[in-house]
Amino acid sequence: MFHIRITKRQEPLSVGGSCLVLLSALILSLLLSGLLLFFRGTPPVDGIVTLFQGAFGSRWAIEDSILKAIPIFLCSLGVAIAFRLQIWNIGAEGQFALGAIGATWVALSFPQWPKIALLPAMVLAAAVAGGGWGMIPAILRQRLKTNEIIVTLMMNYIAILFLEYLVYGVWKDPTSFGFPMTPEFSEQAIVGKIGTTSINWGLAHCLILGVLVWGFFKFTRTGFEVKACGDNVRAARYAGLPYDRLVVLVMVLSGALAGWAGFLEASATVNRLQPSIMVGYGYTAIVVAWLARLHPLSIGIASFLLAGLRVGVENMQLDLQVPAAFGGIIEGLILLTVLAGGLFTHYRLIRGKK
Amino acid sequence: MRLLKALIVAMLSLGFCTVSFAAKEMKVGFVYVSPIGDAGYSYAHDVGRQAVEAMDGVTTSYVESVPEGPDSERVILNMARKGYDVIFATSFGYMDPMLKVAKQFPKVAFLHCSGFKMADNMSNYFGRIYQARYLSGIVAGSMTKSNVLGYAAAFPIPEVIRGINAFTLGAQSVNPDVTVRVVWTKTWYDPATEKEAAKSLLDVGADVIAQHQDSPGPQEAAQEKGVYSIGYNSDMSAFAPKSHMTAPVWNWGPYYTKVVEQVRNGTWKAESAWPGLKEGIVDLAPFGAMVPQNVQDKVNKEKADIIGGKKIFTGPIKDQKGVVKIAGGVAATDKELLGMTWFVKGVVGTTE
Numbered sequence: 001m002f003h004i005r006i007t008k009r010q011e012p013l014s015v016g017g018s019c020l021v022l023l024s025a026l027i028l029s030l031l032l033s034g035l036l037l038f039f040r041g042t043p044p045v046d047g048i049v050t051l052f053q054g055a056f057g058s059r060w061a062i063e064d065s066i067l068k069a070i071p072i073f074l075c076s077l078g079v080a081i082a083f084r085l086q087i088w089n090i091g092a093e094g095q096f097a098l099g100a101i102g103a104t105w106v107a108l109s110f111p112q113w114p115k116i117a118l119l120p121a122m123v124l125a126a127a128v129a130g131g132g133w134g135m136i137p138a139i140l141r142q143r144l145k146t147n148e149i150i151v152t153l154m155m156n157y158i159a160i161l162f163l164e165y166l167v168y169g170v171w172k173d174p175t176s177f178g179f180p181m182t183p184e185f186s187e188q189a190i191v192g193k194i195g196t197t198s199i200n201w202g203l204a205h206c207l208i209l210g211v212l213v214w215g216f217f218k219f220t221r222t223g224f225e226v227k228a229c230g231d232n233v234r235a236a237r238y239a240g241l242p243y244d245r246l247v248v249l250v251m252v253l254s255g256a257l258a259g260w261a262g263f264l265e266a267s268a269t270v271n272r273l274q275p276s277i278m279v280g281y282g283y284t285a286i287v288v289a290w291l292a293r294l295h296p297l298s299i300g301i302a303s304f305l306l307a308g309l310r311v312g313v314e315n316m317q318l319d320l321q322v323p324a325a326f327g328g329i330i331e332g333l334i335l336l337t338v339l340a341g342g343l344f345t346h347y348r349l350i351r352g353k354k
Numbered sequence: 355m356r357l358l359k360a361l362i363v364a365m366l367s368l369g370f371c372t373v374s375f376a377a378k379e380m381k382v383g384f385v386y387v388s389p390i391g392d393a394g395y396s397y398a399h400d401v402g403r404q405a406v407e408a409m410d411g412v413t414t415s416y417v418e419s420v421p422e423g424p425d426s427e428r429v430i431l432n433m434a435r436k437g438y439d440v441i442f443a444t445s446f447g448y449m450d451p452m453l454k455v456a457k458q459f460p461k462v463a464f465l466h467c468s469g470f471k472m473a474d475n476m477s478n479y480f481g482r483i484y485q486a487r488y489l490s491g492i493v494a495g496s497m498t499k500s501n502v503l504g505y506a507a508a509f510p511i512p513e514v515i516r517g518i519n520a521f522t523l524g525a526q527s528v529n530p531d532v533t534v535r536v537v538w539t540k541t542w543y544d545p546a547t548e549k550e551a552a553k554s555l556l557d558v559g560a561d562v563i564a565q566h567q568d569s570p571g572p573q574e575a576a577q578e579k580g581v582y583s584i585g586y587n588s589d590m591s592a593f594a595p596k597s598h599m600t601a602p603v604w605n606w607g608p609y610y611t612k613v614v615e616q617v618r619n620g621t622w623k624a625e626s627a628w629p630g631l632k633e634g635i636v637d638l639a640p641f642g643a644m645v646p647q648n649v650q651d652k653v654n655k656e657k658a659d660i661i662g663g664k665k666i667f668t669g670p671i672k673d674q675k676g677v678v679k680i681a682g683g684v685a686a687t688d689k690e691l692l693g694m695t696w697f698v699k700g701v702v703g704t705t706e
Contacts, residue, residue: 060435064428164540168510168706177470178512178695179446269424276422276447314429317417318436324389324419 005350006343013345025341029333036329042320051330054315055308061315063198067269069300069307070202071096071261075285076303077213078257080294082250084217085230089251091137091152092258093282094159095130099259100266101163102129104182104273107266108171111186118188122263130259131252133159138251142244148251156282164275171273181274191268200268206300209257214296226250258282287331291338306331380440382406382614383433384416385426387445388543394568394587395542395604399444399467401588402606406614422447427454434459440617442610443467446511452476463617468513470692472624479609480513482630484520484691486602487564488666489638489653490584491524493599494562495532496649497582498525503534504555506565506572508542510705512694514566517602519698520666521564521584526700528652535560536703545569552576563597573598582644589639601639609635628688632661667691672699 013021034044055065075092082089102125110118137151164180173183191200217223229236229243237243261281266273288306292298313327384403386396396418407414415438420429426448433441434455440463443452449469456464456476464476472478494503503525507514518536525532535558537551549571552563556579563576564584570593576583577594585591585601609629616622629635638657641650660666669680673696680686686694695705 054432060432064432068425068428177693178515180509180511265424269427271450274423274447279421279423279425311428314417314420314425315432318383318415318429318432321415323391324417 003351006347007350009346009348018345021341021344022338025337026334029330029337032333032337033326033330036326037322040322042322047316047320047322050316050319051309051312053312054319055312060198061308061311064311065304065308066199066203067307068311069303070200070206071265071281072284072288072307073206073300073303074209074261074264075258075281076288076292076299077210077296078254078261079285080289080292080296080299081213081226081257082254083230083289083294085226085246085250086233087138087247087250088149089134089137089152089254090149090286091134091155091282092254092285093278093280094152094156095133095255095258096262096265096282097156097159097163097278098133098255099126099130099262100273100277101166101262102126102259103263103266104166104171104185107185107189108182111189113188115188119191119267122189122267123260126259126263127256128259130262131256134251134253134255134258135248138248141247160275160278163273163278167273167275173272182272184272185267189267190271191264200264202264202268205260205264209260210296210300213257222246222249258285287335291335309334380412380614380618381436381438382412382414382440383438383442384414385420385429385433385441385443385445385448386416386418387420387422387447388568389418390416393570393590393593396444396568398587398604399442399606402604402610403442405607406610409611409614412614412618420448424451427451430455430464431458434462439463440465440614446513449478463613463622465613470626472626474624477613477624477627479625479627479629481604481606481609481635482628483602483604483636484516485631485660485666486636486638487517488520488524488660489657490564490600490602491521491526492528492653492656493641493645493649494521494564494582494584495525495527495529496652497599497645498529498532498562500559500561501529501531501533502559502561503532504552504558504560504563505534505536505703506548506551506555506563506567507536507538508566508568509540510538510695512692515697515705516691516694517566518701519694522698522700523666523671524656527656532700534564534701534703536697536701538703539567541567543568545571548572549575553579556581562599570594585639591639591642595642596644597642598639599642599645603637603639605634605637608633630660631657673697674699674701 030048034048037044037047054061056062075096079089079092103122106122106125137148140146140151141148167180167182171182173181191202193200225241226246229241229246265277270277288302292302316322388396390396390400403414406412417429420426422445430441430443430452442465444467446468449466449471452464452466453471456473460475466478468480469478505518522534535555537554539547539551541547548567548569552572552575561581563572565572565586570590573583573585573590573594577597582599583594583597585598588603590601591598665685667686669684670678670682671680673679697705
């Protein structure tokens with residue numbers, strides 16, 4: 001009789017090996033998706049080809065995917081910082097909303113400022129609002145021993161309702177026939193597009209912030225402390241690391257990045273604040289952060305791929321009339337197979353006789 | 355590894371080729387905000403799409419569950435790039451995204467449902483569903499015993515507020531003591547939330563449930579409690595046969611086929627269209643067996659009057675505080691109707 005045993009690896013799998021596992025997981029999920037397509041009578045190969053074509057098959061498609069990846073990347077970068085410390089920030093959605101609100105407040109209050117002053121002011125307001133919103137659960141956690149998962153999650157609803165209160169009420173555009181939206185931002189408050197592409201300069205923000213976060217963990221003392229505390233809180237506390245201060249720090253950084261994403265969505269893509277800005281990037285960010293194992297570069301790749309998947313599914317819907325729910329199914333399959341594949345990085349299967 | 359590389363190359367190259375060489379057929383695209391299987395708003399639009407699909411030399415396609423905002427711009431843009439000749443976007447939040455795309459594709463005909471912006475190649479259109487809601491209000495007002503009607507409503511925007519007001523005026527026209535209680539769900543399509551909303555209305559004594567939601571959740575809640583209900587969008591009687599009295603319904607087919615035909619022979623011009631009962635865009639679903647003949651007759655007579663030109667929002671009409679908002683003998687203009695943000699007297703709830 002052959003048996004399969006699971007044993008722990010002495011060393012984690014090499015980079016090449018990890019990539020192989022990841023690719024096999026992706027291919028497995030695509031095969032399963034193809035099978036589902038087959039069962040509902042859609043040619044599976046056509047389906048997958050249309051998906052890829054819509055996501056990465058042309059300059060437009062790639063631009064669209066990058067554009068959609070920008071807010072996902074920033075939110076995900078944010079939650080990844082908190083996750084490194086094992087602080088479970090589920091509140092990127094609310095911090096994103098607050099960021100958009102902060103940026104909008106500046107854009108509506110000082111529309112005539114020159115671009116060079118207005119945009120940085122909007123970024124600052126967004127980061128402060130998002131970061132401040134992130135700081136509340138961190139402080140509640142320390143003072144009242146509340147669970148940050150619950151508090152950040154609940155605060156999402158408060159943030160979204162606050163956003164709705166503003167756009168249905170005081171900030172409502174008087175010329176909108178009562179529909180919930182603020183007036184359009186002035187030209188100076190809009191982040192422009194790069195050259196002739198449809199991608200906005202938010203991409204550059206992503207690159208810079210990504211490098212900064214990477215550098216923070218790689219080179220700074222505080223970054224090291226966050227990692228150390230994340231690996232073992234008790235040991236780190238024993239070594240005298242300022243755990244409580246780090247919790248506040250990561251939550252503020254986390255919220256500020258999500259807020260930055262909110263600023264970009266309001267300024268660059270919607271050009272105003274409206275409730276439809278909230279499409280769940282804050283929750284997608286959590287998935288992306290886990291898929292990418294919290295590493296900034298991998299988060300970039302994972303955001304791009306996931307954004308591409310969502311863009312590609314639209315193409316599949318349009319050309320093959322696949323239901324929208326199919327996109328969610330593929331996404332779920334990928335997440336499942338990739339996370340399950342994670343088993344192989346730390347464990348190996350050994351086939352042997354009993 | 356070599357195998358993997360080959361696989362990736364194959365995937366990418368497959369992505370880059372595949373251009374369609376179809377014969378010169380007209381392509382018509384539809385963008386929906388919710389899934390089409392919901393018996394609701396998007397379903398009604400999709401029935402209209404199927405009428406277009408049945409035309410000779412026309413193919414149609416759609417994308418469903420498209421979030422309002424930046425995602426919709428990409429979907430509309432993608433259709434325009436793929437050479438669609440006519441594009442219908444059927445939710446309010448698609449307005450600005452569609453306008454942006456319309457400016458880039460002057461030869462494509464864009465039609466936006468439920469908004470107010472226009473361009474040389476972009477129409478806006480909607481139906482006067484409030485007329486049908488007025489009629490459904492007559493049914494509800496005639497059938498209630500508690501004189502409390504419940505109304506599960508989506509968002510406090512003029513379209514929904516106008517519908518609630520029309521429903522209330524219809525009910526009051528046969529039963530002056532009636533009040534309409536409103537709860538906002540802040541969802542268009544969420545069966546569980548909308549059912550809960552209807553239950554909360556039942557708890558405060560409503561014995562007829564009406565809805566401005568796209569799911570049949572409120573209908574189910576009414577049937578479980580054993581009270582009557584008014585559906586919306588399409589005939590929802592299958593979901594609650596014992597409760598469902600009638601429903602204001604959409605009938606988009608005639609308008610959609612007309613527009614596509616006009617675009618084909620080059621006579622289409624951007625317009626701001628707001629057809630109603632007269633044009634057959636909106637109607638009432640068939641009455642359930644529980645609606646007595648005299649009520650049906652009353653509704654049919656009223657329907658004939660509206661088709662003949664009767665205006666529902668003719669003063670004196672007071673708001674919740676009793677202030678006269680539409681003066682006696684004066685009919686509200688379309689502009690006032692489109693920007694309506696106040697409730698008529700008899701509605702219990704707020705527009706915030």
